[in-house]
Amino acid sequence: xxxxxxxxxxxxxxxxxxxxxxxxxxxxxxxxxxxxxxxxxxxxxxxxxxxxxxxxxxxxxxxxxxxxxxxxxxxxxxxxxxxxxxxxxxxxxxxxxxxxxxxxxxxxxxxxxxxxxxxxxxxxxxxxxxxxxxxxxxxxxxxxxxxxxxxxxxxxxxxxxxxxxxxxxxxxxxxxxxxxxxxxxxxxxxxxxxxxxxxxxxxxxxxxxxxxxxxxxxxxxxxxxxxxxxxxxxxxxxxxxxxxxxxxxxxxxxxxxxxxxxxxxxxxxxxxxxxxxxxxxxxxxxxxxxxxxxxxxxxxxxxxxxxxxxxxxxxxxxxxxxxxxxxxxxxxxxxxxxxxxxxxxxxxxxxxxxxxxxxxxxxxxxxxxxxxxxxxxxxxxxxxxxxxxxxxxxxxxxxxxxxxxxxxxxxxxxxxxxxxxxxxxxxxxxx
Amino acid sequence: xxxxxxxxxxxxxxxxxxxxxxxxxxxxxxxxxxxxxxxxxxxxxxxxxxxxxxxxxxxxxxxxxxxxxxxxxxxxxxxxxxxxxxxxxxxxxxxxxxxxxxxxxxxxxxxxxxxxxxxxxx
Numbered sequence: 001x002x003x004x005x006x007x008x009x010x011x012x013x014x015x016x017x018x019x020x021x022x023x024x025x026x027x028x029x030x031x032x033x034x035x036x037x038x039x040x041x042x043x044x045x046x047x048x049x050x051x052x053x054x055x056x057x058x059x060x061x062x063x064x065x066x067x068x069x070x071x072x073x074x075x076x077x078x079x080x081x082x083x084x085x086x087x088x089x090x091x092x093x094x095x096x097x098x099x100x101x102x103x104x105x106x107x108x109x110x111x112x113x114x115x116x117x118x119x120x121x122x123x124x125x126x127x128x129x130x131x132x133x134x135x136x137x138x139x140x141x142x143x144x145x146x147x148x149x150x151x152x153x154x155x156x157x158x159x160x161x162x163x164x165x166x167x168x169x170x171x172x173x174x175x176x177x178x179x180x181x182x183x184x185x186x187x188x189x190x191x192x193x194x195x196x197x198x199x200x201x202x203x204x205x206x207x208x209x210x211x212x213x214x215x216x217x218x219x220x221x222x223x224x225x226x227x228x229x230x231x232x233x234x235x236x237x238x239x240x241x242x243x244x245x246x247x248x249x250x251x252x253x254x255x256x257x258x259x260x261x262x263x264x265x266x267x268x269x270x271x272x273x274x275x276x277x278x279x280x281x282x283x284x285x286x287x288x289x290x291x292x293x294x295x296x297x298x299x300x301x302x303x304x305x306x307x308x309x310x311x312x313x314x315x316x317x318x319x320x321x322x323x324x325x326x327x328x329x330x331x332x333x334x335x336x337x338x339x340x341x342x343x344x345x346x347x348x349x350x351x352x353x354x355x356x357x358x359x360x361x362x363x364x365x366x367x368x369x370x371x372x373x374x375x376x377x378x379x380x381x382x383x384x385x386x387x388x389x390x391x392x393x394x395x396x397x398x399x400x401x402x403x404x405x406x407x408x409x410x411x412x413x414x415x416x417x418x419x420x421x422x423x424x425x426x427x428x429x430x431x
Numbered sequence: 432x433x434x435x436x437x438x439x440x441x442x443x444x445x446x447x448x449x450x451x452x453x454x455x456x457x458x459x460x461x462x463x464x465x466x467x468x469x470x471x472x473x474x475x476x477x478x479x480x481x482x483x484x485x486x487x488x489x490x491x492x493x494x495x496x497x498x499x500x501x502x503x504x505x506x507x508x509x510x511x512x513x514x515x516x517x518x519x520x521x522x523x524x525x526x527x528x529x530x531x532x533x534x535x536x537x538x539x540x541x542x543x544x545x546x547x548x549x550x551x552x553x
Contacts, residue, residue, distance in 0.1 A: 135486060138515035139442045142537040146448035149540045154455070161451070168444040 002046075003037035005060050005094055009053045010035075024048045059097050068093050071104035115424065129199040129331070133183045140176035144169055182240070201331060203243035204250065205320055207235050213321050214299050218255045219263045228252055250319065254297060261286055261294045267302055270295075275303045276397075277368055277390060278350075288350055288370045292390040296321050307365075307391035311340055313384065323391040325363030326355065327408045335407040336420040339369040340389035347371050347385065354394060354403040358415045365391050366398040433457040434551055437478035439469050439495070440513065441487050449482065452540045453547065466490030470498050473505060480551050482543075485514035485521065493528050500529040509550035513538065 010020050021031040025048060033039040041049075042061075050057040069089050076084035085092075093100040147165045151157065157165075186199070217227045228251040232244050239247055261284060273279040275298075277291045284291070296308035307323025316332050328334065334341075339351040350370040356362060368390045373383035392398075407413030410422045436458045440446050443464075450460045463472040467489025473481060481499070485492035492512055499505050509531040514521060516535075525533045532546050 135515050138536050139445065142515070143442055143444035143448060145537045146452075146540055147444060150448060150451055153540070164447070168447060172444055 001037045002041065002060055003035045003039075005097075006049055006053070007035040008095060009055055009060070009097075013053055015053070020049070020052055023052045055097070059101070068097070068100055068104055071107060072100060075103060075107035129186065129201075130183075133179055133186065137176060137179040137183065140172045140179060143172045144176065147172070199331070200240060200242035200246055201318075203239050204246040207239055207243070207247050208250065208321070210238075212299065214297055215251065215254060218251065218258050221262075223255060223258065225252065225255070228255060253293070257290055257294050257297065260290055266294060267298070270298070270303055275306065275392065287372065288368075289372050289386070289388045292368070292370070292388045295390060305393060309334075309340060309389050309391070311344075311387050313344060313386075315341060315344075318386070323365060323393070325393075326357060326365045326391055327362070329409045333409040333411075333422075335409060335413065336422075337404060337406040337418075338389065339367055339404075340387050343369045343371040343389075344385060344387045347373065352398075353401045354398055355391075355406050356403060357406055357408060358413060364394040364403065366394055366401065367391055433459050434479040435459045435461065435476060436480050436482060436547060437473060437476045438462045438482045439464075439466075439472070439487065439492070440482070440484040441465060442484075448540070449543060452544060456544055456548075458547065466492065466495055469495045470502075473499060473508075474502075477505075478508065480547060481508055481510045482547070483510055483512050485512055485516060485525070493524055496525065496528040496530060511543075511546050511550060513543075 010017065017031055017035070018028045021028040024031070024045065026045060030039065034041050034045075046060060047057050050060055053060075072089050072093060073086065076082075076086055076089070147168050151162065151165050151169075215231065217223060217231060220227075228248060231251060232239065232247050235244070235247070266280075266284075269280055269283050273283065275295055277288055277295065280286075280291050280295075281288055286294075292308055293310075295303060296306050298306070300306075305323055306321070307326060308319065308321040309317055309328055310319035311317050311334075314332075315334070317328065317330070317334060320328050320330075322328060335357075338355070339353055343349065343351050348370070350368060352366070352368050354364050355367045356364045369387060371385055371387035374386045375384040377383035405415060407415050407418070410418075410420075411425060413421075413425050415421075433456075436453055438446060438449055438453075438460060440449070440462070441464050446462050446464065450462060453460045461472075461476045461478065463469055466487030469483075469487065469490065473495075483492045483495060487495070492514070496510055496512065499508060499510060510529070511532045511534060512525050512530045513534050513536055514525075522533050531550050534542065534546060
């Protein structure tokens, strides 16, 4: 009862009833009635009494007490082998509110930390780049160990075998070094720092971003695959071998797109109808996916800011050109509510909507999505599908499109009651 | 000619090392480097024992093992699975699929040799 708690706090503080009443601006007889639970109090009187007693008003109020007692019971339930006196929980919370709050807070904090550990463990266990790198390192170690044992343990090993095994160890140790260094770079690279270059996909995207996603060398009439090779090799140490391979594939597709939609006529069409893929498709007769890629490859001063994200049928993001105000995860785990994934189930049927990501810094953007096969099907294999989602700043033209609230990925999304949620958010859990 | 071992593994230098130690021990070693058509290789070679990597390009070792155990003609062939994944759930998955023995990488040559001898002579 609130009156009982006021009385207990007063006695604990060594304040006389008449002094407390005076300091709180009420009569001693009224305080006496309050302390014996014969008058309800709240509002200013409660705040004033709490101030004089130097406690949080919630400690005196019923709701805080109920929450505290519920937290204490939950904590006791988790550790029922300790034998906490559950029947005396209310008495404990009432007589020792500070200790009780501390215990409850520690219990909640412990619970939060356990969830954080689960989240981080899950992240490590399912990080595809980490898994691949570790596999590479273990494979190299296995080959070195096995080969070294043969060299040490085999008597009279023929020179030909000896040379072969020496060569193998040399190769594997180089592979091991590269794998270990890559792992260290990956694990040490903190988010939002210059040391963030991590997976080959990250390197490839950093390379594209450094060029503004536009390559004048590939826009020339005579441009060919040799220009792609020159560009990739020109990146030097910025691109590892796997990243070079990824960059080469992206640039070869850029080259093909540039041949389909040469720069000058394309910019002319954009000037006449704006960066509208549907109108550009009517003018050019070119499919939407190619138009999306081409728009994303134009210099920003010609078409304004344009973002693009491409995923394969597994949902892995294979290409990301960011747009301010719309965040994207690095490889996988993006919000399922993005139309990018919706169009995978409806090839060649485009979708247009406005998207707003929950959280700070997000802006409403216009999203156009379409999916299409990127390889021909065969009797022994399905056609490989890719979905494209073009992102542009919100505009009056887009107002008729439906607005959808989406996230980046579940871990950092606070969207409540989301039907697409795969895992709890670390934001809402107070990570 | 010794008994036949089929080594299905995609790392060339592991293939070379394991093939060497088994050949020196008198086994006839055949190798195959991908998961995609591994079952064809198993049927073609009809080995006395299969050494199977868990992570192969094209098809996982776990899927191949399941297919072997589901094939009446091959179902009893001992399978030694080599894997870089030492997690309990992977071991359990291999056991559910019917693995004869599960060995995590990096392994010692002596252990591989001992396992091969034991599995074939069971």
